[in-house]
Amino acid sequence: MSTILYEDENHKCIKFEGLTAEGEIPSNQFLIVHNRRGLLLDCGGYRVYKTILGEMAHFLPAGSLDYIFLSHQDPDIGSGINLWLPICNAKILVSALWERFVPAFCVRGIAEGRLFPIPDQGVRFQLSDAPLMAIAAHFLHSPGNFHLYDPVAKILFTSDLGASVAAHKAVIDTDDDFRLHIENMRGFHNRYMPSNTACRNWAAMVRKLDVEMIVPQHGAHIVGKSLVETFYQWVETEKTALDDFGDELFQLPNEEVVTIL
Numbered sequence: 082m083s084t085i086l087y088e089d090e091n092h093k094c095i096k097f098e099g100l101t102a103e104g105e106i107p108s109n110q111f112l113i114v115h116n117r118r119g120l121l122l123d124c125g126g127y128r129v130y131k132t133i134l135g136e137m138a139h140f141l142p143a144g145s146l147d148y149i150f151l152s153h154q155d156p157d158i159g160s161g162i163n164l165w166l167p168i169c170n171a172k173i174l175v176s177a178l179w180e181r182f183v184p185a186f187c188v189r190g191i192a193e194g195r196l197f198p199i200p201d202q203g204v205r206f207q208l209s210d211a212p213l214m215a216i217a218a219h220f221l222h223s224p225g226n227f228h229l230y231d232p233v234a235k236i237l238f239t240s241d242l243g244a245s246v247a248a249h250k251a252v253i254d255t256d257d258d259f260r261l262h263i264e265n266m267r268g269f270h271n272r273y274m275p276s277n278t279a280c281r282n283w284a285a286m287v288r289k290l291d292v293e294m295i296v297p298q299h300g301a302h303i304v305g306k307s308l309v310e311t312f313y314q315w316v317e318t319e320k321t322a323l324d325d326f327g328d329e330l331f332q333l334p335n336e337e338v339v340t341i342l
């Protein structure tokens with residue numbers, strides 16, 4: 082299913098969702114189109130490739146992709162990259178920390194000359210004449226992690242930050258919704274986000290951006306400036322794995338030897 086997050090005459094942001102089978106992590110993939118050129122954000126794995134390609138055809142031919150942006154290295158983010166590279170000339174943008182790992186998803190040589198390593202500080206670039214920014218989100222959750230900021234749509238795509246796996250609504254746009262939504266985000270955040278220091282530094286940095294929508298790679302998106310601020314405050318204060326649960330996570334296994342069938 083595709084949802085248009087933003088649209089004007091030259092610019093569109095599209096969310097693809099509901100593509101994974103039961104039992105798999107439900108994830109969102111995104112397409113940004115400007116002046117008929119495209120950026121695919123977190124193209125996803127092998128199993129969603131065909132469906133995205135079909136959905137994408139309503140908006141843009143794959144050959145018009147200039148970029149594939151990988152927010153980090155996880156399989157649900159970019160393990161299908163090997164399928165995308167032969168059908169377009171897109172450059173892959175990924176953290177410099179992961180540049181040498183991405184070819185492990187690919188047949189030999191196919192990614193050669195097509196990787197743009199994003200430096201730790203992030204980078205400003207353009208899709209046709211639309212500005213875009215790779216925003217540092219290190220340790221949220223990957224050591225080399227970038228969010229994508231689209232100043233035209235005023236959307237901050239936050240990768241796994243704000244991820245929810247069982248949202249009660251697809252769009253969170255009221256204070257009451259947000260209160261309920263915290264429970265949907267909490268489990269993932271508590272376990273996958275390692276450091277409150279990273280969360281606080283991130284929030285201080287992104288407050289300098291003009292953001293109307295927070296759009297994570299899993300689950301619902303959060304709409305409206307005041308809820309965006311509420312989200313930042315939640316990120317600043319919510320428990321994280323190593324700061325709050327360190328000891329519990331470092332126990333030796335139980336004595337019992339399990340049989341793996």
Ligand SMILES: [Fe+2]
Nearest residue numbers: 153155222241
């Ligand atoms: Fe991830």
Ligand SMILES: [Fe+2]
Nearest residue numbers: 155157241298
């Ligand atoms: Fe993810």
